[in-house]
Amino acid sequence: MTPSPTTAPANPGGDARPVLEMADVRKSFGPVAALRSGTLTVRPGSIHALVGENGAGKSTLVKIVAGVHRRDGGTLRFEGDDVDFASTADSKAAGIAVIYQEPTLFPDLSVTENIFMGRQPLGRGRRIDRAAMLAETRAIFARLGVDIDPRRPALGLSIADQQIIEIAKAISLDARLLIMDEPTAALSGVEVERLFAVARSLRDEGRGLVFISHRFEEVFALCDEVTVMRDGEYVATTAIASTTPDAIVEMMVGREVGELFPKQPATIGEVVLKVEGLSSAGTFRGIDLEVRAGEIVGLAGLVGAGRSEIARAVFGVDRYDAGRVTMHGKPVPARRPRAAIAAGMAFVPEDRRKQGLVVDNSVAHNVAAVIRTRLDRLGFLTNRAENRASAPWAGRLEVKTNALDMPATTMSGGNQQKVVIAKWLATEPTLLIIDEPTRGIDVGTKSEVHRLLSDLAGQGLAILMISSELPEVLGMADRVLVVREGEITAELSRSEATPEAVMKAATAGHESTGELAPVLPDALMKEVSA
Amino acid sequence: MSASTPTRGTAPVGLSKGEARTYASYARPAWQRWLLTRETAVILLLVVVFTWATSSVPNFDGPLTLYYLFLDLMPILLIALPMTLVIITGEIDLSVASTVVLTSAVTGLLTIDAGWGFGQAALVAVAVGALCGLFNGFLVGYVGLPSLAVTIGTLALYRGIAVGLLGTEAKTGFPEAWTDRVKERIGETSYPQVLVVFGVLAVVFVLLLHFSGFGRGVYEIGLNDEAARFSGVDVARTKLLLFVLAGAVSGLAGVYYTLRYDLARGDAANGLELQVIAAVLLGGVSIFGGRGALHGVVAGVLLIGVISSAMRLQGETENVTTIVIGLLLIASVVAPSFLSWVSGRLPAGVKGALSRRPRRT
Numbered sequence: 001m002t003p004s005p006t007t008a009p010a011n012p013g014g015d016a017r018p019v020l021e022m023a024d025v026r027k028s029f030g031p032v033a034a035l036r037s038g039t040l041t042v043r044p045g046s047i048h049a050l051v052g053e054n055g056a057g058k059s060t061l062v063k064i065v066a067g068v069h070r071r072d073g074g075t076l077r078f079e080g081d082d083v084d085f086a087s088t089a090d091s092k093a094a095g096i097a098v099i100y101q102e103p104t105l106f107p108d109l110s111v112t113e114n115i116f117m118g119r120q121p122l123g124r125g126r127r128i129d130r131a132a133m134l135a136e137t138r139a140i141f142a143r144l145g146v147d148i149d150p151r152r153p154a155l156g157l158s159i160a161d162q163q164i165i166e167i168a169k170a171i172s173l174d175a176r177l178l179i180m181d182e183p184t185a186a187l188s189g190v191e192v193e194r195l196f197a198v199a200r201s202l203r204d205e206g207r208g209l210v211f212i213s214h215r216f217e218e219v220f221a222l223c224d225e226v227t228v229m230r231d232g233e234y235v236a237t238t239a240i241a242s243t244t245p246d247a248i249v250e251m252m253v254g255r256e257v258g259e260l261f262p263k264q265p266a267t268i269g270e271v272v273l274k275v276e277g278l279s280s281a282g283t284f285r286g287i288d289l290e291v292r293a294g295e296i297v298g299l300a301g302l303v304g305a306g307r308s309e310i311a312r313a314v315f316g317v318d319r320y321d322a323g324r325v326t327m328h329g330k331p332v333p334a335r336r337p338r339a340a341i342a343a344g345m346a347f348v349p350e351d352r353r354k355q356g357l358v359v360d361n362s363v364a365h366n367v368a369a370v371i372r373t374r375l376d377r378l379g380f381l382t383n384r385a386e387n388r389a390s391a392p393w394a395g396r397l398e399v400k401t402n403a404l405d406m407p408a409t410t411m412s413g414g415n416q417q418k419v420v421i422a423k424w425l426a427t428e429p430t431l432l433i434i435d436e437p438t439r440g441i442d443v444g445t446k447s448e449v450h451r452l453l454s455d456l457a458g459q460g461l462a463i464l465m466i467s468s469e470l471p472e473v474l475g476m477a478d479r480v481l482v483v484r485e486g487e488i489t490a491e492l493s494r495s496e497a498t499p500e501a502v503m504k505a506a507t508a509g510h511e512s513t514g515e516l517a518p519v520l521p522d523a524l525m526k527e528v529s530a
Numbered sequence: 531m532s533a534s535t536p537t538r539g540t541a542p543v544g545l546s547k548g549e550a551r552t553y554a555s556y557a558r559p560a561w562q563r564w565l566l567t568r569e570t571a572v573i574l575l576l577v578v579v580f581t582w583a584t585s586s587v588p589n590f591d592g593p594l595t596l597y598y599l600f601l602d603l604m605p606i607l608l609i610a611l612p613m614t615l616v617i618i619t620g621e622i623d624l625s626v627a628s629t630v631v632l633t634s635a636v637t638g639l640l641t642i643d644a645g646w647g648f649g650q651a652a653l654v655a656v657a658v659g660a661l662c663g664l665f666n667g668f669l670v671g672y673v674g675l676p677s678l679a680v681t682i683g684t685l686a687l688y689r690g691i692a693v694g695l696l697g698t699e700a701k702t703g704f705p706e707a708w709t710d711r712v713k714e715r716i717g718e719t720s721y722p723q724v725l726v727v728f729g730v731l732a733v734v735f736v737l738l739l740h741f742s743g744f745g746r747g748v749y750e751i752g753l754n755d756e757a758a759r760f761s762g763v764d765v766a767r768t769k770l771l772l773f774v775l776a777g778a779v780s781g782l783a784g785v786y787y788t789l790r791y792d793l794a795r796g797d798a799a800n801g802l803e804l805q806v807i808a809a810v811l812l813g814g815v816s817i818f819g820g821r822g823a824l825h826g827v828v829a830g831v832l833l834i835g836v837i838s839s840a841m842r843l844q845g846e847t848e849n850v851t852t853i854v855i856g857l858l859l860i861a862s863v864v865a866p867s868f869l870s871w872v873s874g875r876l877p878a879g880v881k882g883a884l885s886r887r888p889r890r891t
C-alpha cells in the first residue's frame with residue numbers, strides 16, 4: 001500500500017479564514033478527562049491530518065465538532081462564528097460531515113435513497129421527485145469520478161463504496177468541513193487510492209478536510225498539515241513538507257520508539273497444530289498447515305481472502321465441511337471452542353469489540369472469562385477469586401486501568417487488545433491464534449504487542465498470526481503462508497518472504513486487470529449484509 | 531491443561547520486566563457499589579411502601595395480610611427466578627402461564643380421572659413443564675428462532691393442549707392432605723410453609739446466577755453473545771437449559787396453583803406471564819439483557835404484591851392498582867435512560883455526581 005505522493009498546493013489555504021478553529025477545548029466524562037486542551041485549525045482547501053495514540057483524545061475532539069458531545073470549555077469556531085452544537089443535526093446543518101470507519105447505511109434502500117435520506121426533494125403533489133434525486137446523485141458521482149450505480153441497493157456494497165456514499169451525502173449537503181475518522185482501516189490499496197483521489201478533488205474545491213489515520217505513509221501521501229495529540233492534549237501542528245514520520249512518532253509517544261518488529265530467533269520445536277484438507281464451501285478449500293512450538297506462522301493475503309474464516313474454523317466457532325484439525329497429534333472435535341481451548345488453543349479474534357471482549361463487562365470478568373471454570377472453590381465462583389486470578393495477568397500486560405471493575409468500554413483500543421491477550425494467556429495455551437494483533441492500536445502499544453509475541457514464541461508458544469499489514473507479517477513471521485480466494489497459494493520462509501513475493505501470491509491471476517477490487521467479493525459482501 | 535501439553539518455561543510471560551502493575555479491585559468504595567444500584571432503589575421503595583402500608587392502611591398489619599400476600603404471590607415469585615435468567619440472556623419466555631395451565635391440567639387428569647397418587651402426578655407435571663421448556667429452548671437455542679415469536683406460539687399451543695385435555699370441565703376434589711399442606715403456616719407466624727420451597731429454589735438460583743461460571747456466561751450472552759461464543763461459552767446449550775428451568779419451575783407453579791385453589795381448569799392463570807415479566811423488569815433487569823440481579827427481582831415481586839394488597843385494603847378497585855403498577859413499571863424503565871440523558875447533556879461537575887460509570891474516552 002504505497003499511495004503516490006500528492007502534489008500539494010504550494011500554499012495550502014493561503015491566508016484564508018480557517019473553516020474550523022478549536023482552542024483549548026476540554027471534555028471530561030465523570031472523573032476521566034478525555035480532552036484537556038483540544039486545539040485544531042483547519043484551513044479551506046487543505047487536508048489536515050490528526051494523529052495520536054489511541055486514547056489521545058482524537059475521537060472525543062471529533063465528536064465535539066460533530067455535535068455528539070458538548071464541550072466543557074474552550075472555544076469552537078466554524079467559518080469564523082462561535083458555535084455550540086447541541087446535536088449532530090445542528091452540526092450537519094452548519095456544514096460539517098463526519099465519515100466514520102464503518103458507515104451505517106440502510107441496506108435495503110438504494111444508493112440514491114441513502115444519500116437523500118430524510119430530505120428527499122419533493123415534486124408536484126408533494127411526491128418524492130425521484131428523477132431529481134437520481135440526477136443529482138449522478139452529478140456528484142461524476143464529479144467524484146466514481147462508478148457506482150445510483151439505483152442499486154446499499155446491501156452488498158464494499159466498505160469503500162459505502163464511505164463514498166457518505167462523502168456524496170456530505171457534498172449534497174454542501175459540507176465545508178469533512179472529517180474522516182480512520183477511513184482506510186478496512187480498505188485495500190486500490191480503494192485507498194480512489195478515496196485519496198476523491199479527497200484531493202474535495203480539497204481543490206476549497207473544502208477543509210480532517211483525516212485521522214494510524215498509517216503514516218497515508219498521512220504523508222495525502223495531507224498538507226498535521227496536528228499531533230497526546231493524552232488529551234495538543235502537542236504541535238506542522239506542515240507535512242517540513243516533518244518526517246520519525247519526528248511525528250516521537251511527538252505522539254513523547255519518547256523515541258525502538259525497533260518496531262523485534263522478532264527474536266527461537267528454537268523451533270515439535271508440531272503443535274496440524275490442519276489437513278480443511279474446507280468450507282464457498283469460503284476456503286484444502287487448507288493444509290502446521291505450526292510448531294516456538295514458531296510464528298504468518299497468514300498473509302488480502303482482506304476477504306478467507307484467512308479469518310480459516311482461523312475461526314480451526315478454533316471451532318465456525319463449521320467446516322471436510323478436513324481434520326489436530327493438536328499435539330490428537331484430533332480436535334469440530335465446532336466446539338471449549339474442546340479447542342482444552343486442547344491448548346487460544347484465539348484472539350479480529351474484532352475485539354464484538355468478538356474479543358464483552359465490552360460492558362469489567363476488566364476482571366473479561367480476563368477471567370475463559371479460566372473461570374477453574375477458579376471456583378466448592379462450586380462457588382466469586383468476584384474476589386476472579387479479581388485475584390486476573391490481576392497478575394492484567395499486570396503482566398501492563399493494562400492501564402484504575403481498577404479491575406472498570407468496564408472495558410472505558411479503555412482505549414490498545415488497552416482493550418491487551419485485555420484480550422491477557423484473557424487468553426491466562427489459559428496457558430500451547431497455540432495462540434491471533435487475528436490482526438495490532439489493528440487500530442497506537443504505535444507504542446503496537447511495538448509492545450510485537451515484543452510480547454516474540455517473547456512468547458521464545459518460550460515455546462506456537463503462534464499463528466493473521467495480519468493485513470505487510471511489515472508486521474514480514475517482521476514477525478518465521479514462515480509466511482499466503483491465502484488467496486480461500487486457498488494457500490504460497491509458503492515462504494523468512495528469507496523468501498519479500499513484499500513483492502507476498503503481494504504476488506496474494507493477487508496472482510488478477511494482475512492482467514491491474515485491479516485488486518475483484519479479489520474482494522464474498523467475504524466483504526457477507527460482512528456488509530451481516 | 532491436557533496431559534499432552536509440553537512443559538513450558540516457568541518464567542512469567544508478559545510485557546512488564548520488573549515489578550508488575552498492581553490494581554485496586556474496585557473503582558468506588560463499597561458503600562457506593564452497594565447503595566447506588568437499581569436493586570437497592572427497588573428494595574428501598576419496597577421498605578418505604580411497606581412501612582407506609584403498615585402504619586396507615588387499615589388492617590394491613592393484621593395477621594392475614596402477609597399470609598395471603600405470599601400465597602397469592604407464590605407463582606410469580608417462583609417463575610420470576612428462571613425468568614430473570616432468561617431475560618438476562620436477552621431472551622423472553624411468554625409461555626410460562628400456559629405451561630402452568632397445562633401442568634395443572636395434567637395433574638388434574640392424572641389425580642382425579644386416572645386415580646394416581648398426587649405425588650406421582652406432581653412429578654409428571656414438573657416433567658411435562660420441563661418438556662415444554664425443552665421445546666422452547668430447542669427452537670430458540672439450536673434452531674435460532676427469536677424467543678418472542680417462539681413463545682408467543684407455544685403460549686397458544688400449551689394452553690390449547692390444556693383446554694383440549696380438559697374441555698370446559700374443571701377438575702376439583704384433590705386430596706385434602708395436599709391442599710391443606712400448601713396453606714399451612716410456619717409455626718405461629720403469618721408466613722406460609724411454601725415460602726420454604728421458594729427459599730430453597732431462590733438460593734439455588736442465586737448460586738447459579740451470581741456464584742458460578744455458568745451465571746457469568748448468562749450475563750455475557752446477554753451483553754454480547756458473539757464474544758461469549760468466542761470465549762467458549764456454549765450459547766445454545768445455556769439457552770436450552772434456561773428454558774427447561776423456566777418450564778420445570780412453571781410446572782411446579784402449576785402444581786401449586788392446582789392445590790391452592792383445589793382446581794384445574796383451562797382458563798386459569800391468564801396473564802400471569804406478563805405479571806412475572808413486569809415484576810422482573812421492575813426489579814432492575816434490563817429487557818435488552820446483560821443486567822439485573824435476583825435480590826432486585828424478589829424485591830420487585832414483593833413491591834407489586836404489597837402495593838396491590840395495600841390498595842385492595844384501602845378499597846381501591848383492581849383497575850386503579852393495575853394503573854399504579856403500570857406507571858411504576860414505566861417509571862422504572864425510563865429512570866435510568868433519563869438519568870443518563872441528563873448526565874450526557876450536563877457539563878462535567880454536575881455530571882460526575884449522576885453518572886454511574888465514566889463513559890468511553
